[in-house]
Amino acid sequence: MREKVLKAAAELGYRPNALARAMNSGKSRLIALLVAYLDNQFYPIVLEQLSRKLQRHGYHVLLFMTEPGKQDEVVEQIMQYQVEGIVMVSATLSSSLARECARTGVPVVLFNRYVSSSPASSVTSDNVEGGRQIAHFLVDGGHRRIAFIAGAEDSSTNRDREAGFNKGMAERGVPVFARAVGAYTFEGAAEATRALFRGSERPDAIFVANDHMAFSVMDVIRDELNLRIPDDVSIVAYDDVPESSWKGYKLTTVAQPGEAMIDATIEILLAQINEEVVRRRSVVLPSRLVVRASAKLPVTSAPD
């Protein structure tokens, strides 16, 4: 009997309907991935790994690109698909909506962002410590006119990297020379760089808030301003995307522990899916400085 049915099913090309199954079992096996943009190479890689691993765990990925400012609207749609969890990559959601998710019992994990007032969990690298290390590295490299090019000022990554940087500079007793905003965009970074070099007193080093902007900064410095890196200006950034090791740039940068961050995200998500009541978790992973050739090296074996 069993076999008869199985045989007939195969012949008719029967396929179980995942939607129907989801509906009555209450488990959609769907995870929503909310992504703000993919032009910074850090994110495509995260997206790829996150999807692959989630698939391996039997989950399927619903992808949404957020339109700036209407992330909440998109989350509304997501919830209608009965997703079992939400990962926000380089994006945040309003605290009202976060509460809404908490109410429904849908876990939310912010990847590479955090909002302390929100019930959403988060996974980040230690951006504060990374910024601090960079300050020490640059000061110890003999630089005294160290500028900062900020990313999006409302992002926690930028806030933390800058806070750590300022702290590290203070610890070394060197004031921050200048500051400009690149908003994590290629063009914004180019403009910020031009602004920094407009005056008569020019920076001798720049901490750029992420790699993506740093490439643009380096292009302007070498191609427009005809300065040498690192002889005239040292550049250090943050992320360690694949392009950073390209020979055309050889960027000294703080590496985000991408894989560990992804694993932590999945672990939190899966744990929370099985929890009756979701409890918030925040993971901060260590990052480390990858020294290449875009910045002068510390001269003395400085204490740290």
Added chain:
Amino acid sequence: MREKVLKAAAELGYRPNALARAMNSGKSRLIALLVAYLDNQFYPIVLEQLSRKLQRHGYHVLLFMTEPGKQDEVVEQIMQYQVEGIVMVSATLSSSLARECARTGVPVVLFNRYVSSSPASSVTSDNVEGGRQIAHFLVDGGHRRIAFIAGAEDSSTNRDREAGFNKGMAERGVPVFARAVGAYTFEGAAEATRALFRGSERPDAIFVANDHMAFSVMDVIRDELNLRIPDDVSIVAYDDVPESSWKGYKLTTVAQPGEAMIDATIEILLAQINEEVVRRRSVVLPSRLVVRASAKLPVTSAPD
């Protein structure tokens, strides 16, 4: 009455269940995106635009990363979610499965690939013509030892680019100097480059099958072999990803009409969703050479 219900719904935080709706209406409003890899920057951008535009049309995106060799397995899963269409980005599916999709009436569009024997539709740029233009450009630039670094040899993009290149070379009466395979990977391209320069007779120009490999090729040529680009070797590639215009590379390349390809994909998909019986469509969009500084320019105003 209507208002009473609406009010109660709002208070209780009611949200329509998209799964239930999908089930009885038979329209899931789900499109599956099947992607092979995201490290070549061409694809993240395609993914981002495709998702955004699909969202705007009221569709939602189910993302799947294909594990090499088991694309069919993944498509099985996809079908269970009752998707209304499938877009394969840089991936193909077996013709048996393609027929299966055709039987079920689920439209499949291959993006940047095609399989002529398959019922699946496809959208590509004119890779043959692009390859041909490159051959002409390099010969007219005075090069006589022009090598080719292939991508994945089983991909239609590589086949077409190479075929066009060979044709263009033949038209100019110059034999192809050498050939190596980079398989569309960074490391493969580096190795291929080293192989090409191992002999005593070295190429004076290379057509690299895509930009992603070209960056690796340029790194090896400049950093390992200590040759100058384009003085010693000219490099031309294909795609025009954002990095190609970075000042560290200034890559001369054939631009894929990404946006037009995306629009065509969506148009085909939406049209086919509304067709009772899906009829195959294949679109080939024109591409154009973007001249930067990685290759010597044609000396004479050569006819073409």
Added chain:
DNA sequence: ATGAAAGCGCTAACAC
């Protein structure tokens, strides 16, 4: 062992 029935949340069709 096999069969029958209820119900997940919605929409469409048909009543009142």
Added chain:
DNA sequence: GTGTTAGCGCTTTCAT
């Protein structure tokens, strides 16, 4: 207008 009902395809339960 307002209400009721059947059915999408599955799983779970209960009866045979």
